[in-house]
Amino acid sequence: MLKFPRLAIAPIACALWAVPADAGKLNLGREAKPVEVRAWDIDVRPDGQGLPDGKGTVSQGDALFQERCSACHGAFGEGIDRWPVLAGGRNSLKSERPEKTIGSYWPYLSTAYDYIYRAMPYGDAQSLTHDETYAILAYLLHMNDLVGKKFELNKSNFTSIRLPNEKNFIDDPRPDMPGRNMATICMTNCKSDVKITRRAAIIDVTPTDEKNPSASID
Amino acid sequence: MEQSSEKAMVSRRGLLKSVAAGGGALAAGSLGVHAMGNMENLPPNVADWSKILGEGVDARPYGTPSEHEKDVVRRHVRWLTASTESSINFTPLHDLEGIITPNGLCFERHHAGAAEVNPHDYRLMINGLVDKPLIFTLEDIKRFPRTNRIFFLECSANSGMEWRGAQLNGCQFTQGMIHCVEYTGVPLKLILEEAGLKPNAKWLMPEGGDAAGMNRSLPIHKALDDCLVAFKMNGEALRPEHGYPVRLVVPGWEGSMWVKWLRRIEVGDMPWHTREESSKYTDLMENGKSRRFTWVMDCKSVITNPSPQSPITHGKGHTVLSGLAWSGHGTIDRVDITLDGGKNWRTARIDGPSLPKALHRFYYDFEWDGSPLLMQSRAIDSSGYVQPTKNELRAVRGINSTYHNNGIQTWHVMKNGEIENVEIS
Numbered sequence: 001m002l003k004f005p006r007l008a009i010a011p012i013a014c015a016l017w018a019v020p021a022d023a024g025k026l027n028l029g030r031e032a033k034p035v036e037v038r039a040w041d042i043d044v045r046p047d048g049q050g051l052p053d054g055k056g057t058v059s060q061g062d063a064l065f066q067e068r069c070s071a072c073h074g075a076f077g078e079g080i081d082r083w084p085v086l087a088g089g090r091n092s093l094k095s096e097r098p099e100k101t102i103g104s105y106w107p108y109l110s111t112a113y114d115y116i117y118r119a120m121p122y123g124d125a126q127s128l129t130h131d132e133t134y135a136i137l138a139y140l141l142h143m144n145d146l147v148g149k150k151f152e153l154n155k156s157n158f159t160s161i162r163l164p165n166e167k168n169f170i171d172d173p174r175p176d177m178p179g180r181n182m183a184t185i186c187m188t189n190c191k192s193d194v195k196i197t198r199r200a201a202i203i204d205v206t207p208t209d210e211k212n213p214s215a216s217i218d
Numbered sequence: 219m220e221q222s223s224e225k226a227m228v229s230r231r232g233l234l235k236s237v238a239a240g241g242g243a244l245a246a247g248s249l250g251v252h253a254m255g256n257m258e259n260l261p262p263n264v265a266d267w268s269k270i271l272g273e274g275v276d277a278r279p280y281g282t283p284s285e286h287e288k289d290v291v292r293r294h295v296r297w298l299t300a301s302t303e304s305s306i307n308f309t310p311l312h313d314l315e316g317i318i319t320p321n322g323l324c325f326e327r328h329h330a331g332a333a334e335v336n337p338h339d340y341r342l343m344i345n346g347l348v349d350k351p352l353i354f355t356l357e358d359i360k361r362f363p364r365t366n367r368i369f370f371l372e373c374s375a376n377s378g379m380e381w382r383g384a385q386l387n388g389c390q391f392t393q394g395m396i397h398c399v400e401y402t403g404v405p406l407k408l409i410l411e412e413a414g415l416k417p418n419a420k421w422l423m424p425e426g427g428d429a430a431g432m433n434r435s436l437p438i439h440k441a442l443d444d445c446l447v448a449f450k451m452n453g454e455a456l457r458p459e460h461g462y463p464v465r466l467v468v469p470g471w472e473g474s475m476w477v478k479w480l481r482r483i484e485v486g487d488m489p490w491h492t493r494e495e496s497s498k499y500t501d502l503m504e505n506g507k508s509r510r511f512t513w514v515m516d517c518k519s520v521i522t523n524p525s526p527q528s529p530i531t532h533g534k535g536h537t538v539l540s541g542l543a544w545s546g547h548g549t550i551d552r553v554d555i556t557l558d559g560g561k562n563w564r565t566a567r568i569d570g571p572s573l574p575k576a577l578h579r580f581y582y583d584f585e586w587d588g589s590p591l592l593m594q595s596r597a598i599d600s601s602g603y604v605q606p607t608k609n610e611l612r613a614v615r616g617i618n619s620t621y622h623n624n625g626i627q628t629w630h631v632m633k634n635g636e637i638e639n640v641e642i643s
Contacts, residue, residue, distance in 0.1 A: 025412055028358045032343055032351035040343055040482055043423060043433060045490050072300070082300035093506040098618050105508075106497050115493040118431035119330060122304070125429040165508075169500065172512045176614050180604040185596075187554070187563045193643070194559035194592060196630060198383040200526075200639035206387040207295045 042118055042126075046108040048159045055154035056135025058142040064132055065139050068121045077101070077143045087143035090164070103144025107166040109158065112137055287313075292325055293390060298379075303331035304430075306373065308394030311520070312528040315540065317368070317398055317570055317577040321452050324397035324460060327373055329430035329494075332459040333479045340463050342409075342447075346423075346485035349414030356463050359447060362404035362412075367446065367469070368576045370398040370544045372515045374472035374499055377623035380608065384628075384639045388527040392627060392639060393520040396544070398577035401467050403448030406441050410485070418487045424466050427481035434475045435489035436468065440513075444469050447480065470546030470575040471513040472621075474499055504616030517605050518624035519543035519553055519580070519597035530635035534588040541566070543578045545599035550578040552598045557584065559592030559628070559642045566595070574600075591631035592642055608641060 044050040066075060073079055077086030089099025098105075102112055117133045119125050128136070138153040141161065147153075153161070200206065259265035283290065294307035309325040326332070337356050345351040376395035379385050386392050410422075415438075422441050426432035436445070446467035449456060456462040461478025468475040474494050489495075489511070501509040521541040524530045530537065543550045549572050554563040566580040580595070597605045608625030630640040 025414075026362065026408075028361050028412055029344075029352040029354040032345060032353045036353065037343070037345045037351050041345055041484065042431070043425070043484060043490055043492075045486070045488065047488070049486075082297075093502060093508075094504065098502060100497060100502075102497075107510075108491050108496065111491055111493050111496050114433075114490070118433070119429065119493075122330070123429070125330065125431065168506055169496070169508050169510045172509050172514075174512070174514070174516065175603060177604075177606045177610055178614075180606050180610065182598055182602055182604060185554075185563075185598075185604060189561065190563070191559070191561045194561065195643040196592075196640045197643050198641040199630070200384040200387045203383070203385060204387065205297070205385055206391065206526075207293065207297075 042114075044110045044114040044117070046110045046159075048110070048155075051110075051113070051155050051158055052130040053155055054130035054134045055152055056131050056133070056138050057152045058135075058138045058147065058149050060131075061135035061137065061139025061142075064136050068124075068128070069136065072122060077140065086140055090145075093165070093168070101144065102140055103146060103164065105165050106163055107169050109137065109141075109161050109163055112140065113158075290314075290323070292323060295379075295386070295391060304329050306375070306395060308390045309397050310390045310527075311394050311396075311522045311542065312389050312525045314522070315579070317542075317573075317579050318452065319397035319399055319577075321399065321454065321457050321460070324371075324399065324451075324457075325373070325395050326459045327395070327473060328428070328459070329432055330428050333426075333428040334458055335427060335463060335479055337463045340427075342464060342480060343482040344409065344413040344485070345482065347416040347419040347487060348410075348485050349416065352413045354409070356449070359404060359409075359449060359464060362408050364402055364404060365446065366400055366402050367444075367467075368398065368400045368571070368573050369467060369469045370396055370515075370575060370577045371467075371473045371476055372396040372518075372544070372546075374474065374512065374515065374621040377625070377627075378620050380625075381612070381617045381619065381623055384641050387639050389520050389522050389525045389627070390527060393518075393522075393542075395473070396542075396577075398544075399451040400453070401446055401448040402450035402453070403446035403467060406445040406447055406466070409447055410441065410483075413485075415485060419485045421486045421489050423484040423486060423490050423492070424475075424477040424480060425482040425484070426461075426477045427479035432474075432477055432494065433490065433492045434477060434495055435492065435511075436475060437489075440468065440471070468513075470515060472499065472515060475513065499621060501615065501619040501621050503619060509619075512622055515544075515546035516622065516624045517543070517545035517547065517550070517597050517599040517601075517603045519550075519595040519605055520627045521555075521593055521595050521629060524593075524631065524635075524637055525629055526637045526639055529637050530586065530631060533635070534586055537584055537586040539566075539582040539584065539593070541580050541582075541595050543568075543580055543595070543597035544576065545597070545601070545603070546575060547603065548574045548600035550580075550597055551600050551602075553578075553580040554596045554598075555582040556594045556596075557591045560594060563596070586631075588633060590633060591629075592640070593629045593631060594626050596626055 072083035073086050079085035085101050087101055089101040089104035092099040134153045138151055141147045290310050290313040292307040299305040306327040307325055309323055340356045342354045373395035420438050422436045423433055448467045449464050464480045465478045466476050466480050501512050523540045543553045553566040555566045556563045566582040568578050568580050570579045611625045628640050628642050630638045
């Protein structure tokens with residue numbers, strides 16, 4: 001009589017040991033306080049979720065941009081050396097050398113808010129106030145000929161600003177290589193003639209290590 | 219600039235020629251080739267190291283490679299980026315074997331430098347569409363059930379400099395934005411379940427604790443499938459440059475989604491369209507349209523050795539060809555090799571573990587008769603996808619798509635054993 005309950009209990013215990021993932025909540029971590037979430041939750045979405053209260057004008061943004069941004073991005077967002085170009089480049093996306101700027105390429109203004117507030121100025125991240133971020137964005141919009149010089153950007157008019165290239169983003173259509181499958185692979189006598197068409201040796205931009213010329217790259 | 223590069227190329231060729239001709243010790247030493255060596259260490263003599271005591275234990279509490287391997291290091295391309303803190307370097311694939319990349323050689327990609335995080339002050343926050351927003355310490359994360367998995371991580375810009383044509387001489391630079399390690403971590407699913415997902419939870423936004431606050435949108439189906447919150451790589455703590463103390467692992471998907479120094483995961487009902495998934499990591503087509511959310515890394519392979527940085531120095535005779543293949547869709551079914559520019563193909567031997575979304579090592583042994591070769595590898599994955607040629611990719615995508623270049627690589631082996639990066643008809 002006593003044997004039955006013992007046998008019945010043993011398999012259940014085993015099952016719990018084997019699949020701890022299904023054992024329910026583990027009571028790990030602690031609840032995040034609202035003040036903690038508010039401080040760390042800095043992201044902004046295209047629909048405006050996450051936008052803080054604030055405002056800034058083109059002229060305020062101009063002054064801020066010259067002080068905080070122009071050393072890398074140039075006075076007009078033209079980009080110094082290899083630092084990113086922020087303005088211009090409209091109608092360049094189908095050309096030989098596309099210029100991807102906020103005005104020519106970026107799909108959403110919220111992306112620029114999110115990025116500037118969290119990561120700029122480079123090396124001094126999260127040092128801008130929300131008003132300063134709105135102002136710098138207003139100046140960037142102006143440099144891209146998207147708003148006039150008297151424009152003020154704020155939380156309420158933010159989502160009404162649409163960037164020109166938004167409609168040109170499409171979802172990933174891969175696989176996109178027609179006719180490449182195992183059934184059609186050739187293994188012998190696949191070509192009659194082979195010529196070298198391009199060589200890295202001719203446009204050689206392979207890095208070399210000046211300090212140590214015996215490095216393995218050489 | 220162009221001229222000095224040309225000069226470097228010429229001098230490299232000069233060295234190779236003298237080696238091929240059985241040249242002097244100076245040339246051999248410069249190439250790291252020990253063709254000559256020190257006669258006093260060679261039979262019938264007995265080498266010094268066979269007579270005297272070597273270093274004792276603890277001479278190097280954390281072991282380092284032999285001094286003769288000092289050139290096996292990550293390298294970057296100076297002209298590629300504006301500063302080293304927002305830049306990338308490359309894994310020395312030509313000097314590695316097997317499928318596991320040593321931690322110190324795994325390529326680095328930072329957007330604002332490698333954050334130095336104190337593990338005692340590390341916190342991971344889960345907020346948004348959850349029943350209860352949570353904060354975890356590192357110790358909390360280590361109390362979840364663990365798993366160990368081997369995955370490759372490839373930057374979607376790998377081979378991106380080759381869209382317009384053969385450019386860099388060496389697979390470290392043409393294919394080296396990849397590594398493959400064993401991760402120890404917690405299924406992301408378990409951490410999300412601890413907070414409790416709301417029914418409308420469709421997307422996550424993992425965010426890094428670095429000064430870039432690196433953030434990406436991750437669809438919930440992937441998060442619940444095979445993503446990990448990892449704290450070890452190859453058995454030891456993550457290196458700072460790889461996200462110490464905690465990073466996200468997103469198997470088979472582009473490296474920029476594997477957020478390092480993971481500080482927060484927000485749960486939402488739509489994607490965020492962050493900078494790194496709109497202005498960057500989107501693929502511009504010839505017609506001006508851009509593909510977004512191009513997450514999966516397609517099937518790809520490369521012959522790692524011989525290759526431009528590892529020329530054939532032994533002359534004619536038995537030659538070992540070694541390479542890597544991988545696919546974000548699963549395992550590698552087969553790798554084919556051609557030595558004559560694609561006229562004829564032979565199937566290579568895959569050696570070692572064959573794991574989904576991990577590197578695969580392949581070999582092809584052959585007798586080299588000393589004549590020029592045009593070597594290529596072509597991988598086929600478990601979904602039946604065949605690695606395309608670069609021209610097939612260009613025909614569909616143009617040359618401005620920057621990312622996801624998984625085209626077939628051609629190496630031209632010259633008579634003297636030197637190898638260059640070329641493209642062929």
